[in-house]
Amino acid sequence: MTDRRTTIKLIMAAAAGVPALRARANYNDNLEPGAAANGPLRAFEPTKRGYGPDPDLVRAYEKGAFWPLTMNAQQRRLAAALCDLIIPADEHSPSASAVGVVDFIDEWISAPYPKQQQHREAVLKGFTWLDGESRHRCARPFAELHEGEQRAICDRICDSRRAAADLRGPAQFFALYRNLTAAGFYTTQAGRKDLQYIGNVPLTHFDGPPVELLRKLGLA
Amino acid sequence: MPFVTPSTQRGPYDVIIVGSGAGGGQAAYTLCMEGVRVLMLEAGRPYTPARETPMFQTPDMAPLGGSETLDKDKGFYDATVDGGWDVPGEPYVSVPDKWGGHFTWWRARMLGGRTNHWGRISLRNGPYDFKPRSRDGLGFDWPITYDDVAPYYDKVELLIGVYGGDTSLENTPAGPGGTLLPPPAPIVSDHLLMKRAPRLGIPVLPGRRAVLTRAQDDRTIPARLHPGKSRAQTILAQAMRKRSPCLWATPCGRGCGVAANYQSTTVHLPPALATGNLDIITHAMVYEVTVGKNGRADGVRFVDATTGRHEHATGRAVVLGASACESARILLNSKSGQFPNGLANSSGLVGRYVLDTVGSSVSAQIPLLESLPPLNEDAADGLQVYVPWWLYKEQLAHKLPFPRGYHIEYGGGRQMPATGTFAGLEWLTGGSYGKKFKEDARRYYGSFVYFDGRGAMVPNDNCYVDIDPKVKDRFGIPVLRFHWQWGDYEQRQAVHMQETFGALAEAMGGRMQTPIVRDPVKAVSPGGYMIHEVGGTMMGADARSSVTNRWSQTWDVPNLFVADGGVFPYNADKNPTLTIMALSWRMSDHMLERMRRREL
Numbered sequence: 001m002t003d004r005r006t007t008i009k010l011i012m013a014a015a016a017g018v019p020a021l022r023a024r025a026n027y028n029d030n031l032e033p034g035a036a037a038n039g040p041l042r043a044f045e046p047t048k049r050g051y052g053p054d055p056d057l058v059r060a061y062e063k064g065a066f067w068p069l070t071m072n073a074q075q076r077r078l079a080a081a082l083c084d085l086i087i088p089a090d091e092h093s094p095s096a097s098a099v100g101v102v103d104f105i106d107e108w109i110s111a112p113y114p115k116q117q118q119h120r121e122a123v124l125k126g127f128t129w130l131d132g133e134s135r136h137r138c139a140r141p142f143a144e145l146h147e148g149e150q151r152a153i154c155d156r157i158c159d160s161r162r163a164a165a166d167l168r169g170p171a172q173f174f175a176l177y178r179n180l181t182a183a184g185f186y187t188t189q190a191g192r193k194d195l196q197y198i199g200n201v202p203l204t205h206f207d208g209p210p211v212e213l214l215r216k217l218g219l220a
Numbered sequence: 221m222p223f224v225t226p227s228t229q230r231g232p233y234d235v236i237i238v239g240s241g242a243g244g245g246q247a248a249y250t251l252c253m254e255g256v257r258v259l260m261l262e263a264g265r266p267y268t269p270a271r272e273t274p275m276f277q278t279p280d281m282a283p284l285g286g287s288e289t290l291d292k293d294k295g296f297y298d299a300t301v302d303g304g305w306d307v308p309g310e311p312y313v314s315v316p317d318k319w320g321g322h323f324t325w326w327r328a329r330m331l332g333g334r335t336n337h338w339g340r341i342s343l344r345n346g347p348y349d350f351k352p353r354s355r356d357g358l359g360f361d362w363p364i365t366y367d368d369v370a371p372y373y374d375k376v377e378l379l380i381g382v383y384g385g386d387t388s389l390e391n392t393p394a395g396p397g398g399t400l401l402p403p404p405a406p407i408v409s410d411h412l413l414m415k416r417a418p419r420l421g422i423p424v425l426p427g428r429r430a431v432l433t434r435a436q437d438d439r440t441i442p443a444r445l446h447p448g449k450s451r452a453q454t455i456l457a458q459a460m461r462k463r464s465p466c467l468w469a470t471p472c473g474r475g476c477g478v479a480a481n482y483q484s485t486t487v488h489l490p491p492a493l494a495t496g497n498l499d500i501i502t503h504a505m506v507y508e509v510t511v512g513k514n515g516r517a518d519g520v521r522f523v524d525a526t527t528g529r530h531e532h533a534t535g536r537a538v539v540l541g542a543s544a545c546e547s548a549r550i551l552l553n554s555k556s557g558q559f560p561n562g563l564a565n566s567s568g569l570v571g572r573y574v575l576d577t578v579g580s581s582v583s584a585q586i587p588l589l590e591s592l593p594p595l596n597e598d599a600a601d602g603l604q605v606y607v608p609w610w611l612y613k614e615q616l617a618h619k620l621p622f623p624r625g626y627h628i629e630y631g632g633g634r635q636m637p638a639t640g641t642f643a644g645l646e647w648l649t650g651g652s653y654g655k656k657f658k659e660d661a662r663r664y665y666g667s668f669v670y671f672d673g674r675g676a677m678v679p680n681d682n683c684y685v686d687i688d689p690k691v692k693d694r695f696g697i698p699v700l701r702f703h704w705q706w707g708d709y710e711q712r713q714a715v716h717m718q719e720t721f722g723a724l725a726e727a728m729g730g731r732m733q734t735p736i737v738r739d740p741v742k743a744v745s746p747g748g749y750m751i752h753e754v755g756g757t758m759m760g761a762d763a764r765s766s767v768t769n770r771w772s773q774t775w776d777v778p779n780l781f782v783a784d785g786g787v788f789p790y791n792a793d794k795n796p797t798l799t800i801m802a803l804s805w806r807m808s809d810h811m812l813e814r815m816r817r818r819e820l
């Protein structure tokens with residue numbers, strides 16, 4: 001929850017031994033670490049571009065309702081290709097891009113909040129690396145590669161713990177992108193259905209699990 | 221018209237209440253039901269749960285899948301309005317502790333305050349919790365006993381509706397029977413804990429939360445709570461009939477549009493308003509209690525946030541229920557020639573001995589819970605069961621390196637998937653993607669459990685608030701400066717929590733991504749994180765050693781009372797809200813008695 005800059009700021013403040021104003025004024029600007037602690041104290045300013053501290057919680061929002069989406073057509077093609085490599089269609093559910101995950105990721109990396117801004121940097125950098133690697137290997141952008149060619153690249157970066165030292169950055173990007181793809185996909189109706197989530201419906205009574213299941217698990 | 225403005229207030233009022241949360245809401249309820257005319261001042265905006273609560277909205281309807289942002293620190297759908305770890309235009313100052321940690325302060329600026337989003341966990345303090353110093357020589361005893369408060373726990377449980385189970389475990393009291401609603405059925409992960417924890421000698425009990433597992437008995441409860449008062453009974457019965465039992469869906473932290481759980485805005489304020497005795501001014505930021513020449517409080521000053529004007533409201537008595545630290549701030553800012561150190565502060569203890577709850581958490585993955593068949597496990601939104609503190613005897617015999625206990629809040633199950641549900645699974649999946657990742661998601665979904673330790677804190681001299689000499693908020697009101705330092709006891713307790721979680725996870729056949737934390741400094745979460753801050757206007761046996769007396773009445777100003785957690789001289793492991801309400805009701809009864817005797 002605490003963004004990196006705030007963390008750094010607090011560490012600096014602690015190191016300097018001065019009280020820190022506990023207010024996160026530096027949403028959108030490039031305040032240098034420690035400046036708030038040592039410089040003039042500033043009151044919190046609600047984000048100008050975010051949804052603010054009192055949004056209407058009842059209505060449903062289209063992606064991009066609060067801030068514009070920013071990916072260009074080429075980035076969207078790559079985003080869709082990578083989404084669908086991570087979550088392809090199968091017998092249970094459609095692919096990620098088919099249920100709007102590209103828009104989800106675009107909204108995410110276009111958001112004004114510090115965490116999302118960091119993710120924006122990481123995702124766009126990862127896109128550049130992925131297309132560069134594709135062109136280097138196959139002379140085509142990633143989105144135009146066959147699945148086998150895509151997998152040959154991604155197999156080397158899909159586990160950040162096992163990735164080669166020179167691929168650590170791309171592997172971290174892949175881990176982040178997989179997290180975002182899963183976040184977008186499993187929060188849709190299709191994703192919930194795939195997981196057989198059957199809650200979020202009003203019930204007149206709640207009885208707990210069937211006793212046969214508990215017996216099978218040795219918990220009856 | 222119950223909602224009034226500074227210019228349309230219908231004084232004179234008997235009592236001014238500052239704050240509309242658990243303490244202020246309970247005081248307004250008790251006083252108004254007995255015919256007292258009350259003006260309530262709330263710093264935030266009006267809030268209508270029936271209209272504003274996102275009951276069945278799914279994450280895909282929200283920006284960023286509903287995840288946390290700096291605008292909504294606990295996610296888009298959290299009920300908190302204009303608040304969180306920061307309130308726009310209302311900063312505070314925090315002095316870092318010796319490890320660089322900071323106290324963080326959660327606030328809400330809305331009618332009902334933090335009761336709209338809280339966890340609804342409603343545990344009674346036990347007999348030991350009121351007399352901790354007598355038991356182990358540390359901290360302070362309350363000037364009251366469990367038996368003094370027990371009748372008010374009964375009343376609050378009957379009024380707000382609390383589910384739970386009666387127990388006879390040491391220092392874990394329940395009412396005389398009939399005050400609790402039936403607990404919800406346990407889900408699969410609960411059954412696993414119930415089966416395995418006892419092997420370690422760790423008890424598991426039904427949870428206790430302010431959620432209606434069935435409709436309240438509107439025929440008998442009103443008469444039990446308001447004997448001989450037919451109008452009050454009628455009003456309460458009507459209010460109870462407007463509440464729905466739990467729908468076994470949609471998280472309580474969003475608030476409840478059908479009033480199936482307790483929040484001040486759905487339980488305390490509607491009947492209080494129905495009496496016609498309650499007026500409310502919202503957007504009223506109180507900064508000072510005013511005192512007449514006779515040394516008695518005659519009202520409060522506040523800024524109308526809609527106009528920026530400074531206003532004055534008057535009454536025969538003043539109740540502060542602005543939250544522990546905010547009430548201390550008001551008293552410290554109520555300086556005058558007569559009271560140069562702030563009001564009610566002849567002891568010098570206003571703002572002192574602020575306490576929070578010790579928090580420490582672990583998540584574990586349980587192979588037995590993988591690939592379960594479809595189950596609706598929304599249940600009561602958590603805490604179907606919990607672990608009460610169980611090592612009282614060991615502690616008394618000094619066998620543990622910390623004097624006070626903790627309980628474990630436990631959760632798991634096939635909850636509605638959120639943006640973080642499948643993040644960071646590499647340690648289990650080996651980095652799968654493609655169809656294998658989808659299979660892994662199905663396999664691991666619902667197989668995680670969470671242990672959250674919630675521990676008692678021994679008061680210490682290093683935890684206090686004062687007024688920052690420079691910083692002011694957007695209204696020009698001087699702000700609080702927090703000083704915080706966990707003691708060794710709390711840090712050791714947090715390590716014990718971690719070790720217990722590790723043992724429980726192992727007993728459940730679970731595994732953890734990272735080892736449990738044995739570094740005492742890192743094991744405990746930062747001060748304020750549990751949002752259980754209490755103290756600062758502690759009650760005690762005499763005017764020298766406390767700010768308030770056994771009736772939550774300030775020693776120095778006889779018609780000034782504190783209804784929030786400020787009066788706690790000690791914060792047991794039990795979550796404070798139920799006790800805040802019980803003490804506020806008790807305080808209000810005492811005020812009524814004094815009003816009858818024409819002493820107020």
